[in-house]
Structure formats: structure tokens, C-alpha cells
Amino acid sequence: MVYRCLECGAEYDIGELLYTCPTCKGLFLLEDKNEARLKARSGDLWRRLFDYRKMLNIPALKGIFLYYELIAPVIPLDRIIYLGEGHTPQVAANEALAAAVGRPFAFKNDGQNPSASFKDRGMAAALSYLNYLVSSRNLGKVLAICASTGDTSASAALYSAYLGDKIASAVLLPHGKVTPQQLAQPLGSGAAVLEIPGVFDDCMKVVEHLSDHYRVALLNSKNSWRIRGQESYAYEIAQWYDYDLRGKAVVVPIGNAGNITAVLQGFLRFHDLGIIETLPRIIGVQSTHANPVFRYYLEPD
Template sequence: MKARCVECGAAASLAAKPMRYACHCGGLLEVVHDFGDADAERLKDLFHRRLGERHTIGASGVWRYKELIAPELPDAFIVTRNEGNTGIYGPECVREFAGIRQLWLKAQSENPSGSFKDNGMTAAVSHGASLGYASFACTSTGNTSSSLSMYAATAGVPSLVLVPDEGISLNKVLQTLAYGAQVAAFPGTYDDGIRWLNENGEKNGCYVCNSVNPMRIEGQKSIVFELAQDLNWELPDWIVLPGGALSNASALGKGLRELFALGFIARLPRVAVVQAEGAGPFHRMVDASLSTLIPEPAPRTVASALNIGNPPSWRKALETLKLTAGVTTAVSDAEIMAAKACVDRSGIGCEPASAAAVAGLRKLVQGGVIHRDETAACILTGSLLKDTNAINSYHLGADYSEAPWRNGIRRVKLNEEFQVNLEE
């Protein structure tokens, strides 16, 4: 499997240990496919026939598109939970709230672990297994951890999850524990955890499953593949999604670029990336026309999945905006929770980070950036039950949040003295 650096263009291989996540120049890697003479109409027919499969790899909403995601990966290594296959909905109350002519909600919250991370995680864990890794690791504000621990449990291998000791949803940590991961809480932010894994993951024998992993991006491309197939290969004017680590924006752009180049779609939609005001370094960079991102040292938002001050995939996400004439915006916690209440009342439900997409769409429509007569799809990234404290706070005025280490989870310092022992 081949890759290239998104910054300097240098070639890299992902076909053997040690797994590479970045170029020698520090730039992130991107998988490069040789689709050759791929026939879009033939593949559309193949993908349509797989919709009726059960108990096969093709029944997965990710591996249905294997020819476009990881054609060289042997089927024997694929670890799947029939991820993808998520619903697409058009609730009238949410359309009216957003103020747009037509709106679809793509509910990635219906994935087996409850979030869009499953689309990328099945690809990452399967690739790691094909390279011979027997343990997997990530740092997480929540959804990545529960997804990784689920796939590791499915594969029968151990996993290590590092979580910040404040500002995350305890629901997600409990889900991660239930799947059997070894969880360690550390003082600091998501960015500190990424840094530690970049420096220490390989020496501890772990395949790192964060969004710095280019295979995560390949799996997450399937979200836009499935959305396009849902809509008979005619995408709306806009696709709107929340932005935390920006892996979803990166994957969306790569998927759109490939669909357009191969002739699956006749035009590119525009993309809007929505961040929280308390954790919006990417929006601030784009809004100020800066050439580089200035990290947010202390990100803070009710949408805990967006609590990321230094998103590792910002350069890839910026390419997505350039490709699609895209935009960014930032919304307040109050706007996020108002949008969440609307989505919840539609009978679909979502976690606060998902609602940021709907809040951002409404703000962009009200500001005239998106015209009321246009069409849009919002990506709902996580389920309603991912963060019940947000529901308590909004509806009951009660705050039941507790730091994970106060609930018996081991607290560690991410330094050279921290040792990984996945046999515990």
C-alpha cells in the first residue's frame, strides 16, 4: 500500500512494520491508489448489489466500497461490525430550524459503537492486523476510544486508551471500559496524548489508531460514498460537518475528489466545517486568511468531542475547503445545545458535537453564506447517549459530570516513566 506526504509529496509505504503516520518532514501521510481503468458504472452496480448482502464483508457500509478504500487488503484480516449502513433523514422540524429549502441528516450515530469513528476504525484495525500488530492504542476525547476498544475486542486483541482527565464525557469512557480497553487518564489535553503516542506508540508495540493514521481517513471516506449512493449519486449543494481533529473534513475531501475524478458524481458540493467558539483554531485561521494554524492552548466547549486545540489534520481539511470552495464557521455552546434539542425532538437525537453541524448550517443560512433555496446534508457524528450529562444540564439544570479519574480510572503522567503493559 502506497502513500505520499501531503506537505512535501515524498512517497512512503504502508505495507510493512513499522507503521508510518507521518513523513520525515513532519507532514501527515495520505494513501495513494492506482484506480487504473476503474469503471464507475460497473462499480455502482457492484455497490448496489452488495446492499442486499448479509453476513459478508460486503454487507459493511465501509467494505461495500473496498475497491475504493483498500483493494490490496486481504479479506482474512478485515475486522468488521457491519459498520456504516446508517440512515439518512429529512425531518421537517430540523429543516425549518436551519431555514433551508431541503435538508438531509446522515446519522453516523447509528454505527455500532455510536459514532462515525467506526467507519475509519474498521480500516485502521484491519490494516494493523494485516501488518502483524497485536495491540492497538489511541488518545481520545471519547468517540475514538469507544470505537477502538470495540474493534480490538472484536479482534480479540488488547487496546490502550489515553483520555484527558477533565472535559470529556464519562459515558464514552465507561463504554470504552466495558469493551475491555486499558484506560489511563492524564493531566493535559488531547494534543498531549497525541504527542506521547507519536513518540512512544511503536516502542510499546502499539498500532496507533488516531486520525494521524492515513487508514482512518480511507475508512471515513465511505461516509460520503454512502451519502452519494443514498442520493443516487447526486449530492446536495452543501455538506456540513463538525470539526474537531478534522479527520472527517479530511476524509470527506479525499472521498469527494476521488468520486469526481472517477465519474461517480458530476459536480462537487461545497463543504462547511463548523467548530465550537471555545475550540475553533481552524475557523480562526481560515477567517483571518492565515497560512498556518495557531493552536488553542485551553479548548473548552460543551461539545466535548470538539475539545481539540491543535487539530492534527488541519492541512488536509484546508485542502478540502480549497477543493470545494468551502467555508468555516464557529458556534456558541448555546447555539449547539439549541440545535441539539431540535435534532433530539425530531426523534433522531445526537450528541452536542453532532448538533454543531446543524447550528452552523443555521448560522450560515442566516448570514447569507448559504442561500435558503439551496440544499444541504449535515453529518451527525455521535449518538444522543454519548453524553447524557449534556441532556441533564440542558433539560434539568443539573450537572453530573465527573472527571474519569475520580471514578477509579488510573491517572498517569505522560512522560518517560509511564509504561504500557497490556497484559494487565
């Protein structure tokens, strides 16, 4: 596997802590250079394999890593972290909600993840990779850090805490803009929580500077391992519907578009391997108060 820059196409070894391209500062996605080997198995064989794994009691192959070959085949099973994330239920809307929307639909209840957030999917992948990297390279204690106003900090602190002395965890929050309840989760997991003047973007600039100049693990969505972990959304939805996605639409909230990128990529990879025959329609939704992606698509070419 390599980091591949989405802007210039440059590739870098995953043995380094990298988050943006050193050449052009573009974002990375992970690319499996041997992905063609996955096509040696038929779509039917993949379906039977994933369904069979749901009956196993092997922690490393539970949660998001039930789809191990697609998410992180380079990480040894004994370095995978599993805290109970993933395989959250899809709950059918009641009659009143279905009537209000005009059709039956279901929620994927990711509030049942360990930190009560979908962010646990990405953190399981990112911290499993970090566990592998620290152990295999004898890096000693590594600082894992994120900027956050809530969910990211709770998830990052929880998964970092599980690794004990291998990881020191720190969270940067904008002063006065986070509730006591949001502060409680990272503090309860033992993270160093630092409030700085400004807004989230100011916290992010500090985190990016540290990760660019020091041996620091950035745990925000620029971490391409997090995107890999969040592909599990697509895999689970497909498996829930017995791999038949005809007539299905998946509605995804968009912040900085990391999650919808992962969902799209997950469905495309399943389709490419013949695991699903039909791609669902993907609908991204943004708040009117924070809609940069929506406004971008309104701009003329």
C-alpha cells in the same frame, strides 16, 4: 498502496506502522499507485456494482467495504472486520427544523454505528489493516493505543477487542476531564484505561512518542487508514441520492479536519471515476470555542 507525505511528497511502504513522515514529520495520506486501473470500469458499471453489493450477504463487503476497491483493495477479504458500521440512514428533518433553517435538509445519523459514533468508519479500516499486517507479518501481539476524551476511545477499544489476542488495547485520557459514561465504553470493551495529568494534547504527546519509538499502533486520526474508512461518508451520501448530487450541500463539523478531509477526498474520487457527474458544495463548521481551522483561513496569505 503507499503512504505519501503531504509535506515533502516522500512515499513509504504500508508494511510498516507509520503515522508521520520520518523525513519531515508531515502527515500521510494513503495513495493507490494503481488507481488508474479503476478507470477501466465506466462510472455506470461502478454504480451498478455498488448497488448490486447492497443485496449481497457477504460480511466483508458490507459496511464501508462495500466500496472495497476504493478503500482498501490490498486487504484480503478474510481479514476485514465488519461490526455493522456504515450505511447509516439519512433522516429528513421535520417541518419545524426545516422551517427554522429555511429549507429541507437531512441528518446522516451516524449514532447508529456500533459504538454510537462516526469514528467506527475509520476504526473498521484501521483495525482491518492491522489485522492483515499482524497476520501476514507474524508480528505477534501488538499494542493499539489512542488518546481520547470520548468517542475515539470507545470505538478503538471495541474494534480492538474483536481481534482478541492479536491486539492489546490501551486508552489515555486526561485526568478529571472525562465523564463516567465515556469511561464505561472502553472499559467495557476490555481496554486498559489510563488517566494522566493534563489535557488531551498531553495524552497525544505520549501516544505519539510510543508510536514513534516502539511497535505500537496509533489509532488517532493521524492514522491514514482511518481517513480512508471515513471516505465512506461521501460514497454513501452519493449512493443514497442515486448518484445525483446537483444542488446538494454537505455540512461537516470540523475538529482537527480529518473527517472533512476524508469527505472531500471521497467525493473527488467518485467524480474522477465518473460515478458522480457533479460535486456537492462542502461546508465545514467549527465551534466558536475551538476553531483553529476557521482562524487559519482568516489569516492573510
